[in-house]
Structure formats: C-alpha cells, structure tokens
Amino acid sequence: MTVAQFFGCGMITFGPPLVLFIITMAKDPIRVIMLVASSFFWLLSLLFSSMLYKVVGPLQPYLAFGALFSVLFQEFFRLLWFMLIRKAEVGLKKVSEDNLEIIENKHILAYVSGVGFGLISGAFALVNVLADMTGPGTVGLYGDSPSFFIATTFTSLAFIFLHVCWGVIFFAAMHTRRYLLIAYVIMSHLLASAITLLNPLYAVTVPLVWLVLVVTAVIALCVAGVSPASVRNSLKFSDRAYRVDAVDVGATDSRAHL
Amino acid sequence: MDGHVSIEDHSVEDGSRTRNSGAAKEPRATNPSDNDPSTPMAAEGAGGPTPQPPPGRRPLTEEERAARLEQRRQRDREHMERQLEEEEELVLKYGAQHVIKLFIPVSLCMLVVVATVASVTFYSEKGIYLLYTPFHETSDSVAKNVMGAFVNAFIILALVVVLTFFLILLYKFRCYKIIHGWLIISSLLLLFFFTLLYLMELLRGYNIGLDWITVSLIVWNFGVMGMVCIHWQGPLRLQQAYLIFVASLMSLMFIKYLPEYTVWVVLAVISVWGEYTVWVVLAVISVWDLVAVLCPKGPLRILVETAQERNEPIFPALIYSSNILYSSLTMAESSTPSTSTTDNGGSHDGGEAVADPLQQDHHAPAPAGGVGRPTISTAPSSSRRRRSSEAEAGFGPEWEAGRQQREAARQRRVAEHGEASAPDVAGGGGAQQPQEEEDEEERGVKLGLGDFIFYSVLVGKASSYGDWNTTIACFIAILIGLCLTLIMLAIFKKALPALPISITFGLIFYFATSYFVVPFAENLASEQVFI
Numbered sequence: 001m002t003v004a005q006f007f008g009c010g011m012i013t014f015g016p017p018l019v020l021f022i023i024t025m026a027k028d029p030i031r032v033i034m035l036v037a038s039s040f041f042w043l044l045s046l047l048f049s050s051m052l053y054k055v056v057g058p059l060q061p062y063l064a065f066g067a068l069f070s071v072l073f074q075e076f077f078r079l080l081w082f083m084l085i086r087k088a089e090v091g092l093k094k095v096s097e098d099n100l101e102i103i104e105n106k107h108i109l110a111y112v113s114g115v116g117f118g119l120i121s122g123a124f125a126l127v128n129v130l131a132d133m134t135g136p137g138t139v140g141l142y143g144d145s146p147s148f149f150i151a152t153t154f155t156s157l158a159f160i161f162l163h164v165c166w167g168v169i170f171f172a173a174m175h176t177r178r179y180l181l182i183a184y185v186i187m188s189h190l191l192a193s194a195i196t197l198l199n200p201l202y203a204v205t206v207p208l209v210w211l212v213l214v215v216t217a218v219i220a221l222c223v224a225g226v227s228p229a230s231v232r233n234s235l236k237f238s239d240r241a242y243r244v245d246a247v248d249v250g251a252t253d254s255r256a257h258l
Numbered sequence: 259m260d261g262h263v264s265i266e267d268h269s270v271e272d273g274s275r276t277r278n279s280g281a282a283k284e285p286r287a288t289n290p291s292d293n294d295p296s297t298p299m300a301a302e303g304a305g306g307p308t309p310q311p312p313p314g315r316r317p318l319t320e321e322e323r324a325a326r327l328e329q330r331r332q333r334d335r336e337h338m339e340r341q342l343e344e345e346e347e348l349v350l351k352y353g354a355q356h357v358i359k360l361f362i363p364v365s366l367c368m369l370v371v372v373a374t375v376a377s378v379t380f381y382s383e384k385g386i387y388l389l390y391t392p393f394h395e396t397s398d399s400v401a402k403n404v405m406g407a408f409v410n411a412f413i414i415l416a417l418v419v420v421l422t423f424f425l426i427l428l429y430k431f432r433c434y435k436i437i438h439g440w441l442i443i444s445s446l447l448l449l450f451f452f453t454l455l456y457l458m459e460l461l462r463g464y465n466i467g468l469d470w471i472t473v474s475l476i477v478w479n480f481g482v483m484g485m486v487c488i489h490w491q492g493p494l495r496l497q498q499a500y501l502i503f504v505a506s507l508m509s510l511m512f513i514k515y516l517p518e519y520t521v522w523v524v525l526a527v528i529s530v531w532g533e534y535t536v537w538v539v540l541a542v543i544s545v546w547d548l549v550a551v552l553c554p555k556g557p558l559r560i561l562v563e564t565a566q567e568r569n570e571p572i573f574p575a576l577i578y579s580s581n582i583l584y585s586s587l588t589m590a591e592s593s594t595p596s597t598s599t600t601d602n603g604g605s606h607d608g609g610e611a612v613a614d615p616l617q618q619d620h621h622a623p624a625p626a627g628g629v630g631r632p633t634i635s636t637a638p639s640s641s642r643r644r645r646s647s648e649a650e651a652g653f654g655p656e657w658e659a660g661r662q663q664r665e666a667a668r669q670r671r672v673a674e675h676g677e678a679s680a681p682d683v684a685g686g687g688g689a690q691q692p693q694e695e696e697d698e699e700e701r702g703v704k705l706g707l708g709d710f711i712f713y714s715v716l717v718g719k720a721s722s723y724g725d726w727n728t729t730i731a732c733f734i735a736i737l738i739g740l741c742l743t744l745i746m747l748a749i750f751k752k753a754l755p756a757l758p759i760s761i762t763f764g765l766i767f768y769f770a771t772s773y774f775v776v777p778f779a780e781n782l783a784s785e786q787v788f789i
C-alpha cells in the first residue's frame with residue numbers, strides 16, 4: 001500500500017511536468033541547460049528566503065512571514081534570471097544557431113524557465129513527503145486528516161503549473177513592459193501561497209488553488225498569443241510544415257550573419 | 259561580410275559540381291584552392307601537393323586562381339579574427355551538446371549511488387574502514403576528530419598523488435604493459451569482487467534468497483563481459499554502462515569505508531551535520547585536481563601533453579568520452595573498411611545535400627564531430643576507443659587539451675562550418691590520415707572517471723542522511739558547476755579540472771541546504787504551506 005501510494009502520488013505530481021519535459025525539451029540541449037539553470041535560480045531564492053527565515057528567530061512560528069518573503073524572493077530571482085537571459089541572448093543566439101526558434105519565440109525560454117522553477121519547487125515541496133510515504137507508519141492515526149498526502153500532491157501539481165504560467169506571463173510582461181501583468185504574477189503568487197496557509201481545510205484550499213491556476217493559465221495563454229484558431233491548427237498535426245519554415249528562416253538567417 | 263561573399267562563391271561552385279563527397283572531407287587534401295581558405299599559408303602551401311581535381315569538378319583557370327588568392331590575402335586578417343570569434347562560438351555550441359552528453363551519465367551514476375544508499379543500509383553503516391584512514395573519529399573531542407579527519411584526508415591524498423606520479427612515470431617511459439596490467443587487475447577486482455559484494459548486499463537489503471550457483475554464474479558473466487567491454491571491444495553503450503557502473507561501485511565503496519568526519523573546518527561552517535573525512539577528502543581532492551591539471555608541470559597536464567606529443571589517445575586515462583552518439587554511429591558503420599570512407603561519406607552527404615540544400619547550415623553544429631563525417635574515424639578507432647577504468651586514483655578530468663591538435667580540429671570545424679569545405683590549416687595540403695583519426699577521436703568532451711566517482715560520493719553522502727531536498731540541491735549544484743566548468747573550458751581552451759567548481763558548489767549547497775533550507779522546508783511541508 002505504501003509503495004503504491006508513493007508511486008501514485010509521485011506520478012500525479014511529477015508525471016505531467018515530466019511529460020512536458022520529454023516532449024518539449026529533452027531533445028534540445030539548450031533547453032535542458034536552461035531548465036537546470038533556472039531551477040538553480042529558484043534554489044538560490046529558496047536559500048535566501050530560508051536564510052532570512054533562520055535569521056529572524058522570533059518570527060519563526062509564523063510561517064506566513066516566511067512564505068511571504070519567499071514568494072517575494074522567488075519573483076525577484078525570476079527577474080534576475082530574466083535579466084541574465086536577456087544579457088546572454090547574444091551568446092545564446094550563437095549557441096543555438098541551428099534553431100533560432102528559441103530566440104525568436106521568446107515564450108519558449110519563458111516556458112522552459114517556468115518549468116524549471118515549477119519542477120524544483122514541486123520537488124522541494126514533495127520529495128520528503130514522498131519519502132515518508134513509503135512508510136513505516138500511517139497518516140491519520142492521531143486525528144489528522146488522512147488525505148494529507150493526496151492534498152499535498154495535488155497542490156504541488158497546481159504550483160508546478162502555476163510556475164509555468166507565471167514564467168510565461170512574467171517574461172512576456174517584461175518584454176512588452178506591461179507592468180500590470182507583473183503585478184498580477186506577484187499578487188497571484190502571494191494569493192496562492194496565502195490560500196495554502198489555511199491548509200488543513202483541503203476542501204477549500206485545493207479547489208481555490210486550482211481556480212487560481214485556471215485563471216492564470218488563461219491569462220498565460222492569452223499572453224502567449226494562443227487563439228482558438230491556433231489551437232485548431234496545432235491539433236491538425238500541421239507542425240511539420242511549420243518546422244520546415246522555422247528551419248528555413250533559421251538557416252537563411254545564419255547565412256545572413258555570415 | 260566577406261563570409262557572405264565566400265558563401266555565394268561557394269554555392270556557384272556547388273551548382274557546377276553538384277557537391278560530391280568532397281563537400282565535407284575530401285577537399286582538404288585534393289583541391290584546397292577552390293574554397294575560402296583560412297590562411298594564405300594553407301592556400302599556398304597546399305598548392306604544391308594538390309593533385310588534379312576530382313573528376314566532377316570544374317578546373318580553375320590561372321586567372322581565377324590568382325584573383326582569388328589576392329582577394330584572400332586582402333581579407334585574410336579579418337578572416338582570422340572572425341575565425342577566432344567563431345571558434346569560440348563553436349566551442350560553446352559544441353559545449354551545449356556535450357554538456358547534455360555529460361549530464362546523462364553523471365546523473366545516471368548518481369542515481370545508481372543514491373538509489374543504492376537509500377535502499378541498502380549496508381552502504382551507510384559504519385564500522386569497517388579503509389586501511390588508509392587510521393583515524394576513525396570515534397573520540398568525543400571535536401578537535402581530535404577534526405585532526406583525525408585531516409590526517410586521513412592527507413594520507414589518502416598522498417596516496418593519490420603517489421599513484422598519479424607513478425602512473426605518469428610509467429607512461430613517460432612507455433611501460434604500457436605495466437599500466438595495462440594494473441588497470442586490468444583493478445577492474446578485475448571491481449568487476450568481480452565488488453560486484454559480488456554489491457549483489458550480496460542488494461539481495462540482503464531486499465531480503466531475497468539466491469543460490470550460490472546462480473550468483474556465481476551471474477557474477478562470472480557480468481565480470482567477463484565487463485572485462486571484454488572495457489579492455490577490448492564491445493558495443494559502446496555497453497562499455498559506457500560498465501564505466502558508469504564501475505564508477506558508482508567505487509563511490510559506494512568510498513561512502514562506506516571512509517570514516518566520517520568534520521568538514522566544517524574546510525568551509526569554516528560549524529554545521530550540525532558536520533562530521534566526515536569524506537567532506538575533507540572531497541575538498542582536498544578538488545584542490546589536488548586543480549593543481550594537477552592547471553600547474554604548468556602538473557602531473558595530469560604532463561600526461562595530457564605527452565599523449566598529444568605521441569599523437570595517441572590518452573590511453574590509460576580512465577576517461578568517459580562524451581561522444582556516445584558519434585561513437586555508436588561509428589560502431590555501426592565500422593564494418594566498412596577505412597578505404598571506403600569517402601564513398602560512404604559521400605553518399606551520406608550527397609544524399610542529404612540533395613534533399614535539403616541548407617542542410618549544411620542547420621546541421622552545422624552537430625556534424626562537427628559526428629553526423630557529417632562519421633565514417634572517418636571508423637575502423638581504426640574502434641579498437642582504440644577502449645577507455646579503461648581505473649579505480650584508486652581520484653584523478654581528474656582530462657578534457658582533451660593539447661593546443662595544436664585541438665586548434666587544428668577546431669579550425670577544421672570552423673572551416674567546415676563556414677565554408678563547408680575549407681582546406682585544413684594545420685595539416686597543410688597533406689592532411690594525413692592518422693592525424694585526422696586522432697582529431698575525430700579526441701573530439702568531444704571527456705570526463706575522468708574520478709569525477710564521476712566524487713560527484714557521486716558527494717550526492718550519495720548527502721542522501722545517506724535521508725533528506726532528499728539536500729540531495730536534489732547537491733545534484734543541481736553539481737550540474738551547474740559542470741556547466742560552468744564547460745563554459746570555462748570554452749574560454750580557456752585547455753584541460754580543466756572538473757571537480758573544483760562542481761564540488762565547491764555541491765559542498766556549499768549541501769551545507770547551506772541542510773542548515774538553512776531544511777528546517778524551513780520541513781515546516782512548510784508539515785504545515786502544507788506552499789511557496
């Protein structure tokens with residue numbers, strides 16, 4: 001049972017992002033490197049926020065404080081990461097000469113770094129819980145909710161997806177200087193985090209977090225320029241023609257650079 | 259700008275000669291003057307040995323030739339500068355592909371170690387220690403333990419240093435037989451004895467019964483196959499798998515048999531967890547790595563350079579070569595004798611060129627080492643590519659340094675990339691076959707097995723405390739360190755030690771995570787607050 005639960009919960013949380021990774025990133029080394037680097041940035045943000053948490057001893061019982069600052073740190077490091085990518089764009093162009101896709105379509109990098117942030121935050125939220133899942137022991141013997149694990153799992157998944165959407169929105173907003181969207185990212189991050197503060201009330205928190213996710217996802221899709229028509233297009237498997245175009249553009253471009 | 263011109267120039271010729279096999283490899287030796295050369299020296303020097311152009315090619319008139327030479331001289335300087343830049347780009351680009359090719363084996367190695375440490379308690383139990391570590395850190399006094407840890411670390415380091423120098427000496431005086439014997443014995447030990455031990459502990463850990471006959475059959479088959487693969491011949495995947503396994507076995511041994519002690523000295527962090535010779539050893543080893551590879555007279559430097567002088571691959575060098583893909587490609591085709599390389603390559607290239615005229619461009623980065631001309635390195639290399647494994651020396655990475663060779667290789671790559679068929683600069687007109695094979699083989703990033711071992715020791719040690727956040731943090735930090743090292747490799751262009759940056763990052767993140775992050779993350783997880 002415990003092992004089954006371990007695998008089930010693990011798959012729920014990490015299955016979807018893993019599929020995203022395999023389908024959209026695993027083939028392109030640059031994307032994988034970007035993924036790892038962005039998760040490194042998230043790690044740095046966590047490090048700083050937990051340092052702060054450690055330093056202010058008296059406030060340690062109030063997790064809300066730690067969560068608040070952690071969210072701010074994360075967004076700050078997202079900004080830093082964005083600036084770094086921007087600085088490195090020239091180099092990136094050189095490195096990825098064969099597929100300029102990654103430079104031309106800014107959303108790709110945004111999405112990749114969003115997944116990076118999401119994966120590592122999901123990992124940090126869940127791995128130790130997962131490790132505990134394999135037993136020995138059972139949840140709920142002392143009157144705790146028996147759905148502890150499953151709630152954690154679904155919330156983690158929501159946060160992973162939220163990070164992806166936030167990444168896309170944030171980067172697009174920075175590129176086009178729509179600061180309202182940045183404010184939305186920060187506010188919705190704070191909101192989602194605040195919702196989970198209520199947490200033993202799973203019936204409230206999990207649906208609310210997913211609601212935030214749906215809203216954010218819609219905004220992210222709009223920002224990325226997804227329309228019903230483009231969805232239909234992409235479902236027609238016409239991406240082969242698309243890809244050839246991209247290669248064409250990239251190739252002629254690199255010629256022009258020479 | 260001039261590049262652009264040259265490309266147009268080139269495409270005109272393409273039209274006339276329908277891009278035969280020469281496109282990728284031949285022309286260096288055959289007809290250098292119809293391409294944009296990299297240096298006048300090459301162009302002129304190559305003029306001599308040039309035989310008649312291949313049949314399909316339009317012979318150039320004298321005027322054309324002269325005009326081109328002049329043009330070339332004019333823009334030569336620019337060209338060189340541009341090339342330098344491009345070279346850098348290429349290294350980076352090259353890096354991007356190979357970083358991943360190193361990520362995968364490094365991650366696999368760590369995965370094996372972490373999974374074993376997590377599931378088999380044997381490897382995290384203490385009690386028996388290596389002979390080289392006389393201080394077992396059992397006393398209550400911290401100072402004594404720290405001293406003991408340092409002494410242990412230095413004993414091990416001294417051992418590594420002595421062994422390394424011994425190896426260099428043997429190599430210097432060409433005692434290949436001894437080195438081979440040494441390597442064979444050590445891999446024999448690892449593949450049989452340690453595998454047996456590992457298997458037994460695994461079975462014990464999962465409480466599975468197995469009779470001795472089956473066990474001996476399994477171990478025998480496994481070991482013999484490993485010996486064959488590592489020292490003689492075998493599919494490259496299999497060989498790499500064995501190398502990874504050997505490295506992880508070795509790091510499991512380190513995790514198990516090194517007495518635990520304090521590292522806080524090393525990092526000046528008094529950590530709650532701090533205890534362990536392992537940490538000290540890690541820090542010391544990475545310093546040693548730095549010295550060995552970077553010092554002008556450092557042993558590993560000598561090794562690399564001697565190997566280059568002798569024009570042979572670093573043979574005992576316990577190196578994991580990153581060109582898995584290429585190698586498997588070459589293995590697949592290695593049945594074709596080397597004489598047929600041009601045909602083979604020709605049809606290959608020609609076919610693609612017909613299908614997609616831009617192939618040269620969008621393929622550019624990859625073919626540098628592989629796809630474009632996989633056949634050149636075929637037959638001879640398959641016997642050479644045996645990378646042997648050696649256990650004890652935790653020594654470092656050899657990233658195929660060697661100025662001249664790499665320069666030549668790179669230049670060629672650049673040339674190929676830019677013009678699709680430029681004369682070889684270093685090789686003059688007569689790019690001889692051996693030189694070429696050499697380049698083929700040495701292309702790609704290489705990582706010493708020692709690096710695998712110590713990365714895994716770090717991650718395995720981190721995971722042996724049962725906190726997965728720390729393990730993940732170390733893992734990410736090591737990968738980032740590897741990336742940074744590769745970037746530095748692109749900048750400095752010489753063999754670099756792979757341990758210092760990665761291990762430093764790993765250590766920092768280990769301690770920072772276990773001291774700062776873990777309490778915070780635990781609180782968050784138990785309260786189910788998400789950030």
